[in-house]
Amino acid sequence: MTTEHDSTTTADDRSEATPLLTVENLRTRIRTERETIYAVDGVNFTVDRGETVCLVGESGSGKSVTCESLTGIVPQPPAEIVDGTVEFDGRRLLEATESELRTIRGSRIAHVFQNPQSALDPVCTVGDQFVEAITIHEEISPAAARERAIERFRAVGIPRASARIDDYPHEFSGGQRQRIAIAIALAADPDLLIADEPTTAVDVTVQARLIELLQGLTDGGMSILCITHDLRVVAALADRVLVMFGGTIVERATTEQLLTQPSHPYTQALLDSYDGLSRRADRSARGEIPTDGCRFRAECPHAVDVCAGPDQPTFAAVADREHHAVSCVHFGPEGDPEPILDDWREMRPISGGQQ
Ligand SMILES: Nc1ncnc2c1ncn2[C@@H]1O[C@H](COP(=O)(O)OP(=O)(O)OP(=O)(O)O)[C@@H](O)[C@H]1O
Numbered sequence: 001m002t003t004e005h006d007s008t009t010t011a012d013d014r015s016e017a018t019p020l021l022t023v024e025n026l027r028t029r030i031r032t033e034r035e036t037i038y039a040v041d042g043v044n045f046t047v048d049r050g051e052t053v054c055l056v057g058e059s060g061s062g063k064s065v066t067c068e069s070l071t072g073i074v075p076q077p078p079a080e081i082v083d084g085t086v087e088f089d090g091r092r093l094l095e096a097t098e099s100e101l102r103t104i105r106g107s108r109i110a111h112v113f114q115n116p117q118s119a120l121d122p123v124c125t126v127g128d129q130f131v132e133a134i135t136i137h138e139e140i141s142p143a144a145a146r147e148r149a150i151e152r153f154r155a156v157g158i159p160r161a162s163a164r165i166d167d168y169p170h171e172f173s174g175g176q177r178q179r180i181a182i183a184i185a186l187a188a189d190p191d192l193l194i195a196d197e198p199t200t201a202v203d204v205t206v207q208a209r210l211i212e213l214l215q216g217l218t219d220g221g222m223s224i225l226c227i228t229h230d231l232r233v234v235a236a237l238a239d240r241v242l243v244m245f246g247g248t249i250v251e252r253a254t255t256e257q258l259l260t261q262p263s264h265p266y267t268q269a270l271l272d273s274y275d276g277l278s279r280r281a282d283r284s285a286r287g288e289i290p291t292d293g294c295r296f297r298a299e300c301p302h303a304v305d306v307c308a309g310p311d312q313p314t315f316a317a318v319a320d321r322e323h324h325a326v327s328c329v330h331f332g333p334e335g336d337p338e339p340i341l342d343d344w345r346e347m348r349p350i351s352g353g354q355q
């Protein structure tokens, strides 16, 4: 991959002007024997360089399928990406071949899942796994790769890293394994980390260290797209937040805007019932959620006839704020946001841990 950055005239121009990742009208369907699920149904968003974007929403809303569609790791079948464009640093990923995608996944976009340690190979030392992750993409001497492994394991908080590099995964604690797995996923210094609930399966102390680790990485210029159910993670990590419901994004906002003035009725309901963005059942296998118009209308206290569609309501800015927009007929030129915003109680401060 050493030639990868050679033609950089346009890359430099791009770097300031355009987002690292631009997703437009992404649609991914899942065909089961019984039905077709519109898991991701027309999703648009961007991630800037060095930016952290969190994706929130109840279980089954399409967060994972969205993220897994970007680099083609969503299992096809049963999934099928039926529409949209995904542009990453000037490349169109949905048109890329499987081998191009594999290269991009190994070097430019890293995925970390809820149990990242499950990606570790139990019969191979952690050092060897790290070295393998770099040498696939980079020409580097084994000694230099080993040196880097020690440095990175130290950076993620593995004590006596130089001595422990030849240990096997089972010789580490669960939290250490998780951090080692993340260090390996990030071995090749990707531009984008896609993390699907990376802090869910760990205790609070490990969670705090992981958040610190992720913050440090974005300070170094990496971008993060992070799925989480935990508002503390959102508050600590996110620059911007996307709220998903029924395969669509219903609200986009900066973290502060979202937490202080959630504006889509679904976001208000979600934050209102907050106890770690309460996990509701996956209702999307479902019939319960409309597949046209506003997906939330059946449960919305503010629903009116036009919410029935046929299209998702257009996004409109909230109070002329640049980064805050909702897809709701009560906003925009025709809308009357007052009743909705008035309904929203003062958001509780969320610093200081669990509510
Ligand atoms: N392999 C699959 N086969 C059948 N249905 C699937 C499959 N993967 C996802 N789905 C369905 O697609 C919809 C979106 O799922 P997705 O995993 O993206 O939700 P999510 O928002 O990530 O939820 P969670 O918070 O529980 O992880 C759900 O209805 C889910 O049941």
Ligand code: NI
Pocket (backbone or CB within 6 Å): 063, 064, 065, 196, 227
């Ligand atoms: Ni998920």
